[in-house]
Amino acid sequence: MKISSYDQLNAIQLDALKEIGTIGSGNAATALSGVISKKVRISVPKVSILDFNTALNILGGPENIVAGIMVRMSGDLNGIMLYLQEMDFINVALDSVLHETINSYDQLNELSQSALVEIGNIMISTYMNALSSLAGLEVSLSVPAMCINMAGGILSVPMVEFGYETDKIMMLDGSFSCDGQEVSSKLLMMPDFKSLNYMLDRLGVGNID
Structure with missing residues (x-):
């Protein structure tokens, strides 16, 4: 049976x-x-299928400001991937690469934003390369784009694009450990259902009742 809902x-x-x-x-x-x-070490990530309101609550509420690196997937998978960088992760990254830290998102200048986009792009690409290799995809x-906005505004992008299909989103939530400090990392992935079914088939777990 082909799935038509994350549930x-x-x-x-x-x-x-x-x-x-x-x-x-x-x-x-x-x-x-x-x-x-x-x-850098990472905990075993938690993979959750969440409705948008639950995802917003995990991100601190719809008005909480977050930074996201977004890319669009095309080919065997079509959809959106969004890598969310929280303040603790940002400061570990900026301190290591540029020897600077920030207290608020509005302190991010062009150079620091460029560094965070590149790090986000590497993380997303590495994850996608693993998926592509395992599933033969x-x-x-796309070229990554950075957005700094309220969580509700950022999540409205996949909501607008795929809300006609589902009100769910896939979240990979893990923690990185670096220099004894734990920093959080969240990757949101929303393929369309045709892509998701194809991926499951390639992984050998499609059409399982």
Whole structure:
């Protein structure tokens, strides 16, 4: 049975997505370690299928300001990936790369934003490369774009684009450990259902009742 709702994902399919999340996040941690020249470890990520209101609450509420790096997927997978960088992660990254930290998002200048976009792009690309390799997919990613906005405003982008199909979103939530400091990281992924079914088929867990 082809799925037409995230609620239809069964335990086997969710386990497959979690396994990809674990492998992809591990590769992303290795890539991040190379960028910031520090040893980085990541906890086993939690993969959740959330409605938009629950996702907003996890992000601190609709008015909480967050920074996101967004790319569009095309090819075997079509949809949106959004990598959310919270303040603790931003300061670890900026301190390592530019030797500076910030207290608020409005202190981000052109150079620091460029550095964060590049780090976000590396993290997303590394995760997607792991997924593409495991499932044998050909996926192209758009040029990344950074947005700093209220969480409600950022999540409205996938909501507007895919809200006619679903009110759910896939969130990979993990914690990085660097120099004894725990920093959070969240990756939101929303493929359209045709893409999601194709990915599950390629992983060998499609059409499972």
